[in-house]
Amino acid sequence: MKIRTLLRAALAILTLPAAASAHGPQLQITNDGGQIVTRSVLVNDYSALSDEKSAYVIPVTSVLDTDFPTSWRATADDSGAYPFGPGLAYGLGATFPTNSTLTISFLEELMLWDGGAFVSAGDVELAALRTSNPNAGSLTGNAAVTGGPDWDAEVAIGDAYSTGAHASVTHVLLGDGVDPAAAVADGLYRAKLQIASSDASIAASDPIYLLLSKNANDQVGQAVASLGLPAGAVQYFTVPEPTTAALAAITLLAPVWRRRG
Structure with a gap:
């Protein structure tokens, strides 16, 4: 199975508060000596350099919205105030060239922990919606995902950007590869990703792992x-x-899934 392009007809724009201290979970990245370095996922403030990280264990929570009965979203925020993420926080130090593009790509199909090893997740796939805060100045255009059959999520860096510049992403597990309302089995899912720049002088990041837990906390240690x-x-x-997650679903996520065309 390959990871298909995100829902063919779905595009989402999530408008978040404009305050620099409240934009939601973003993976901080920097260009260090000509290579992209992945750091911590930061929730509310991206103005300080965080530690280097390679794997992120994130719960997948059920969120109700207006377009689909249920979607299973990665929630990289312990409070539940922002039930999405992680996106990319690339602004610190302005280490990436303006008018360049960052791309998040799969390095392998979605995998599932079977108790002893990661194996193919079968029909379950991972969709990514690129979302934006129009006040952050971090995105150009509205394209959610480009390329296929594997997906690449692209982020364009504008002519000028600040320390807090970022591009939010919503990750959603799809039970049959198409419908976010379809059944998704409990388990620990692994997405192996890489972040690259369109600037040829900057090498891609080392592989990173999103370990998405749907009621599978007991499997995390071995995995x-x-x-x-x-x-x-x-x-x-x-x-x-x-309670917090439910309130967040009502106040923030109702407009996320929106059919187009």
Whole structure:
């Protein structure tokens, strides 16, 4: 199975508060000596340099919205105030050239932990909606995903950007590869990704892993160990409080899924 292009007819724009301290979970990246370095996922402030990270253990929570009965979204925010993410926070130090493009790509199909190893996730796929805060100055255009059959999520860097510049992404598990309302089995899913720049002088990041847990916290320890990473290279998020997540769904996520064309 290959990861298909995101829902063919779906495009989403999520408008977040304009304040620099409240934009939601973003993976901080920098261009260090000619290579993209991936760092911590930061929720509210991207103005300080964070530690380098390679794997992110993120719960997948059920979120109700107006277009689909249920969607299973990665929630890289322990409070549940922002039930989406992580996107990219690339603004610190302005280390990436203006008018260049950052691309998030799959390096392999979506995998599922079977208790001893990661195996193919079968029909379950991972969609990504690129979302934006129009006040952040971090995105150009409205295209959610380009390319296929594997998807690439592209972020264009404008003529000028600030320390807090970022591009939000919503990650959604699809039970049959098409419908976000379809059943998704409990388990720990692994997406192996890489971030690249259109600037030829900047090398792509080392592989990073999103470990998406749908009621599979008891599997995390063994699965993380199988990656062979130092303990400090892994960042963990917990399941948000149900009440908080429900409120967030009502106040923030109702407009996320929107059919087009």
